[in-house]
Each structure stands twice: as C-alpha cells, then as structure tokens.
Amino acid sequence: MNAHHRQFGEKLREWRKSKSLTLDQVASLSNLSKSTLSKLEGGQRSTALGNIERLDHLYEAGGELVRAWQESRERAADPPWLNLVRESEERATEIRNWHPYLLPGLLQTPRYAEILIGHGSPGENPDTVTALAKARCERLGQLRAEFRAVISESALRSIVGTPAIMREQLQHLLDLGSRTRVQVLPLGCGFFGGLTGSFRLLSFADRTPRVECEHAGGSVLVSDAAEVRRLTSVFSELSGWAYDFRTSSELIREVLHGFAVEEE
Structure with a gap:
C-alpha cells in the first residue's frame, strides 16, 4: 500500500463523513462503484483525475481534494x-x-x-x-x-x-x-x-x-x-x-x- 495513497484516502473519508454520506450514497451520486470508493479510501488504489473532480464537487471541497490528489501523485514519484x-x-x-x-x-x-x-x-x-x-x-x-x-x-x-x-x-x-x-x-x-x-x-x-x-x-x-x-x-x-x-x-x-x- 502506497503511503501517499493511504493519506489521500483518509482525506477522502474525512470529507465524505463531513457530509454525512455513506459509501452507498456516494456510489449512487458519483457513478463510481462502492468497491472503487472503498479501495480509494483505504489507499489500495489510485484513480483518474476526472473521478476526483467529481468527488470534489460532490463534497463541495473547493478543489482541496484535487490538489491533494495531485500532491499524492507527485510524492509517490519521489525517492x-x-x-x-x-x-x-x-x-x-x-x-x-x-x-x-x-x-x-x-x-x-x-x-x-x-x-x-x-x-x-x-x-x-x-x-x-x-x-x-x-x-x-x-x-x-x-x-x-x-x-x-x-x-x-x-x-x-x-x-x-x-x-x-x-x-x-x-x-x-x-x-x-x-x-x-x-x-x-x-x-x-x-x-x-x-x-x-x-x-x-x-x-x-x-x-x-x-x-x-x-x-x-x-x-x-x-x-x-x-x-x-x-x-x-x-x-x-x-x-x-x-x-x-x-x-x-x-x-x-x-x-x-x-x-x-x-x-x-
């Protein structure tokens, strides 16, 4: 498990909970599967920018999730x-x-x-x-x-x-x-x-x-x-x-x- 994926996943989970949404609800609203969302929050996988933009909009994060996703990708490439x-x-x-x-x-x-x-x-x-x-x-x-x-x-x-x-x-x-x-x-x-x-x-x-x-x-x-x-x-x-x-x-x-x- 990549440490930066895990940190980003924790941030995703925090934003979802701040909106009092379940994984099932987010899956329905975002057109992403519950399995994909669970793996993202668990730091077990990455995903495309478009999906993060969708979640950022859904959670009204004001671009914070997009920036965090970009940073996690950059850090993953560091030594x-x-x-x-x-x-x-x-x-x-x-x-x-x-x-x-x-x-x-x-x-x-x-x-x-x-x-x-x-x-x-x-x-x-x-x-x-x-x-x-x-x-x-x-x-x-x-x-x-x-x-x-x-x-x-x-x-x-x-x-x-x-x-x-x-x-x-x-x-x-x-x-x-x-x-x-x-x-x-x-x-x-x-x-x-x-x-x-x-x-x-x-x-x-x-x-x-x-x-x-x-x-x-x-x-x-x-x-x-x-x-x-x-x-x-x-x-x-x-x-x-x-x-x-x-x-x-x-x-x-x-x-x-x-x-x-x-x-x-």
Whole structure:
C-alpha cells in the first residue's frame, strides 16, 4: 500500500463523513462503484483525475481534494528517502537543525533554493528546478513542529546568486514567526564539532528521536540511540557557542544592510 495513497484516502473519508454520506450514497451520486470508493479510501488504489473532480464537487471541497490528489501523485514519484524525511517532518514536535555552510532548506526562499538545486543538478529542466524549490520552501508552513536552527556566520555572508537574493533571504529569516528561532555561530568560534556536516534532530510525541544526516545524494534517517545522543550533544554545544536569538537577529540585520550597501 502506497503511503501517499493511504493519506489521500483518509482525506477522502474525512470529507465524505463531513457530509454525512455513506459509501452507498456516494456510489449512487458519483457513478463510481462502492468497491472503487472503498479501495480509494483505504489507499489500495489510485484513480483518474476526472473521478476526483467529481468527488470534489460532490463534497463541495473547493478543489482541496484535487490538489491533494495531485500532491499524492507527485510524492509517490519521489525517492523513498525523501518520503521518509517528509513523513518524519510532519510528525515531529520539534526540529533542531545545524548547517555549517548554507541556510537550512526549510528556511530558504525560492530564489535561494533555486540556485542551490540548479547547481546541484546541472542540466535539470529549469521548470523542474523551480517546482522543487517551491515545494521545499512550502514545507515549513506545513509543519506543526517547533523549529530551531543554528547556522554559521559564514552562511549568512556567502553570496548565493546575487546580493539581492541574499537580502531577500536574510529578510525572510528576520520575518519568521515565533515558532522558528535562529542562532548564528560566529566566525572564529572555538568549537569544531559541527564541521563534518549538517544534521537535523527530530523529536516526536509517539516515537524515539531520530537524526537526519544529509549527503550528496539525499539524506538518511538514523534512529540509533547512541548516535542520536552524540549529535544531540553536538547541537547543544553549537547552541551554547552561538549568539543568543536577539544578538543573532541583530547580526542578520547587519549583514543584510551590508548586502544593500554593496549594490548602491
């Protein structure tokens, strides 16, 4: 059973029940068999767009079911590691992110993300790059988790694309809501435990914590307790060496102003 078909099926069932309709009633009104409807709600099969449009109209969903169907199809085509990461993000209650060289993916603006994705996939169709960047940037708003990030000062100062793109990106960091907090690790910091690579610590209400470690071809989720403890300690050290949230925001504003001056 495809996980995305199952999630879409659950949404279908919720909409049907919100209208107090039985499967028999929907079958009669939609001209779809009860068996087909049952399999759709159970995540055991997909169906054509026309059938989803019919159900969307019947349930007065305003296009929500069509959008969810399209998203489930797109996700089903994604690599397995990305689906695992997304599922973990969506279930997490807290995410703590460290990146030594770049701004974390969930905090990126579309133009910043497009540069990174495009350079990381030479020859990729520009429309695909744009769509991937948009999808990446939308993920933060879909999460219920508290998000904390420690980023290096060098990531703030390194120009990805143009100074204008960096100004937009740094302003985005300043505009993030209270559920997202950013600390900056200063240049010349005496702690080097995070230089080996980026990682994210994910905490859950109903399962043990995990660590997501990125690599050139994607990322891997690690549940080994010893490794989770080790990287939790590394993150705590990074957070301790970093500027506090207020000072970090002041530094981000300072760097943003510097990019504005460069283009004058």
